[in-house]
Amino acid sequence: MYHLKCIECGAEYSKDEVIYTCSKCDGLLDVIYDYSSIKLDMEKLKTECPSVWKYAKLLPVEREPVTIKEGGTPLYKCDRLAEKIGVKELYVKHEGMNPTGSFKDRGMTVGVTKALELGMSTVACASTGNTSAALAIYGAKAGIPVVVLLPAGKVALGKIAQALMHGAKVLSIRGNFDDALALVRTLCSQEKIYLLNSINPYRLEGQKTIGFEIADQLGFKVPDRVVLPVGNAGNITAIYKGFREFKLLGITDSLPKMTGIQAAGSCPIVKAIQSGAPEITPEDNPETVATAIRIGNPVNATKALSAIRESGGTAESVTDEEILAAQKDLARLEGIGVEPASAASVAGLKKLVEMGTIGRDETVVCITTGHLLKDPQTVIDVCEEPTVVDADIESIREAIFGKKK
């Protein structure tokens, strides 16, 4: 059994209500379970392969899920990258290996299933790209219309291609992501359309399975630290909840230090953590090459600040240059292809190790949130163009070895 509860004033709401924030104080909502009634099959937990629906007993859904087999993403042990950065043990949880190429699938398999359970027949979101791609695909699978609002000119090509091909109604807004989110919230409050941004607490329930999977893949051990990119601040909140629930249920015995990384041009959470401010100050003109995290007013900031502070973690910003260098390191040292936002986690880890904030003896998991192919334009901008050669062996030799035989 479960219900919704406001994290600010404690007001409670039934699971059957279509509600996104507290109707009394506008606070964020959390899904609260009666853990004493949850009986996990430990044998199954220890033997079955990870996937979102492996952990169904800890998810707020009663009907058959709308699924295209999300989760179960690889956790790579990255020794070459660890050596370069100077940490003892480094893993990368590559969420780019989900069906649409980002972690958003975990939230959307739960969110779209919930939409059907609540009798909603149209779904919508604002997006920096990946959320729209995931919603388009799960909406298609469920057979319901999808509306997505994107900041015009600031969404990577692969993500738009996915939203379009899977049949979403795609609207490019003359404004940034924060403007698009405000508009879609108004739209959903006025029409019978279900809002599936991460302000919707059910989205985060799907994403908490990243925390479950990391522990599961490490033999039910918890790393010292989890480092990930932060935009709207839903994922860091969700993953922390996953770790907290496993500890509460006695499956694991510790919590990782949650460490959020933002782009220097778009880092309200970092500023709040570093100044000790109780709340963020929204930024009006966020800017970064990592368009997925180009967000100035993260809606889940309150939850994320608690997750970081409570876990003893931290937050740091990285420049676009540092992000692009980390993207290359992941690609060339470990064979892991990620989009720029994802590389922020590795760039942040490198910076925090150099600063001495993260100890060299820590076991660290970096989460790479989206696949390289999401954003081909950035690759073309930063990599050398292919060399064009005549179709003869001498020209090929010359191009490779630099001289004619």
Ligand SMILES: Cc1ncc(COP(=O)(O)O)c(C=O)c1O
């Ligand atoms: C690739 C990628 N990384 C990170 C994020 C940030 O996640 P969150 O908004 O949950 O902080 C996003 C969000 O769109 C994303 O697409």
